[in-house]
Amino acid sequence: MDLKHKKDAGLSDPFSGSDFALPDSASAPQPAAPPGGGKQRARSRRREKKLNNKRVVRIEDIEQTLREQGDEVDPDTVISYFVPRRRAKLFGAALLRLDKLYLLLLGLLLLLAILFIISFTQEKMGNFTINLNRLEMYRKGIAMSADPEFTSPTARLRASSVEDATNISISDLPDNLDDIDGDHNGRNYMAYTYYVRNAGKENTSYVATLTLESSTKGAEDAVRVAIWRNGERIVYAEPSADGTPEEGCENFVSRYLACVYHEPEFLVGNVDKYTVVIWMEGDDPECVDDIVGGNIQFSMNINADDDDDTSLFAKFVQDIRDTLTGDKAIGASSSDDVPDYYKDHEVNWYSRRNQ
Numbered sequence: 121m122d123l124k125h126k127k128d129a130g131l132s133d134p135f136s137g138s139d140f141a142l143p144d145s146a147s148a149p150q151p152a153a154p155p156g157g158g159k160q161r162a163r164s165r166r167r168e169k170k171l172n173n174k175r176v177v178r179i180e181d182i183e184q185t186l187r188e189q190g191d192e193v194d195p196d197t198v199i200s201y202f203v204p205r206r207r208a209k210l211f212g213a214a215l216l217r218l219d220k221l222y223l224l225l226l227g228l229l230l231l232l233a234i235l236f237i238i239s240f241t242q243e244k245m246g247n248f249t250i251n252l253n254r255l256e257m258y259r260k261g262i263a264m265s266a267d268p269e270f271t272s273p274t275a276r277l278r279a280s281s282v283e284d285a286t287n288i289s290i291s292d293l294p295d296n297l298d299d300i301d302g303d304h305n306g307r308n309y310m311a312y313t314y315y316v317r318n319a320g321k322e323n324t325s326y327v328a329t330l331t332l333e334s335s336t337k338g339a340e341d342a343v344r345v346a347i348w349r350n351g352e353r354i355v356y357a358e359p360s361a362d363g364t365p366e367e368g369c370e371n372f373v374s375r376y377l378a379c380v381y382h383e384p385e386f387l388v389g390n391v392d393k394y395t396v397v398i399w400m401e402g403d404d405p406e407c408v409d410d411i412v413g414g415n416i417q418f419s420m421n422i423n424a425d426d427d428d429d430t431s432l433f434a435k436f437v438q439d440i441r442d443t444l445t446g447d448k449a450i451g452a453s454s455s456d457d458v459p460d461y462y463k464d465h466e467v468n469w470y471s472r473r474n475q
Contacts, residue, residue: 181327285399339415
C-alpha cells in the first residue's frame with residue numbers, strides 16, 4: 121500500500137499510531153535480533169518476510185481510520201496495494217492442505233469423466249454397430265468381416281452415419297442392396313453387409329439380436345429395418361397406432377428389441393451373410409414433421425447360445441494348451457483351424473460348408 125500526501129492537504133499520517141502497520145518492510149517494526157548466531161537471524165528474516173508478504177490492508181479499513189480521525193477522505197491519497205499472484209498461492213496452499221485420499225478421488229473422477237466422454241464419442245460415430253462376443257465367440261474362432269474373403273477378421277464392425285436424411289419409401293430403395301459388401305449407404309438410407317463364419321475348433325450356436333440403442337423425437341415410430349439373412353429378406357417396424365403390424369412388415373419384438381435371429385447349428389465351416397438397411401418410411405402415417413431433426417441408432421449383438429459354466433480362467437488355460445499342442449488352436453483366419461475337408465483352402469463365403 122502506498123500513500124500519497126499533498127503538502128496543501130494538511131492530512132496527518134493515519135498510520136503513525138499502533139492501529140495499522142504498513143506492509144512495507146521499511147516501515148514495519150524490526151524485531152530484535154535473536155541470540156544464537158547467523159542461522160537464527162536468517163530464519164527470523166525469512167519469517168518476517170513471509171509475514172510481510174501475507175500482510176494486506178483493505179482500502180475500506182484505511183478510509184474508516186481516516187473518518188475516525190476526523191479527516192476528509194481524498195481519493196488521491198489512497199493507492200491500492202496487492203500481493204502479486206496471491207490467489208494462485210492461496211489456491212496451491214489449499215490444495216496442499218487437502219488429504220491425499222481426496223486428491224486421489226478427484227483424480228479418479230476426472231479420469232472417469234474423460235473415459236466417459238471418449239466412449240460416448242466413439243459410440244456416436246455411427247448409427248449402426250455390430251458386436252461379436254469376444255469371450256464366448258471370438259475365442260472359439262468365430263469372426264466377422266465386411267468382405268466375403270475375410271481379409272480382416274474382427275469382432276466389431278461400425279457403419280458410417282447418414283447425415284441430413286429425410287424420409288423415403290421402400291419402393292425407392294435399390295434392388296441390389298444385398299449384392300454390395302460392407303458400407304454402402306445411399307441417399308436417405310443406411311446399408312451395411314457383413315459376414316459371420318465359424319473357422320474355429322467346434323460346432324456351436326449363436327443368437328443375433330438387433331437392438332434400438334437410442335432414438336429422439338419419436339423417430340422410432342416411422343423407422344424401417346430390412347434384414348437379408350443368407351438372401352432372405354424380412355422388414356421390421358414398430359407396430360402401427362392400433363397395434364397391428366405395418367404393411368409388409370413384422371413387428372418389433374419389443375420397444376427396444378427389433379428382432380432376434382437364432383442359429384442352433386453353426387457348424388465349423390459355415391458362413392452366414394447379413395445385410396441391414398435402415399430408413400424412415402415416408403408412407404408411414406406416423407412419419408410427420410415432428411420427427412424432423414431426430415436421430416436413431418441401432419446395434420446388432422452376436423452372442424453364444426449355449427450355457428457354459430466354465431470359468432474364464434479355465435477357458436484361458438485351455439486355449440493356451442490347445443495352441444501349444446496344436447490341438448484345435450485358436451485363429452479366426454487360419455485354414456489350420458478347420459476340419460480336414462477344408463484343409464486346402466480357407467473358410468470364406470465362396471468355400472463355405474452351408475452352400
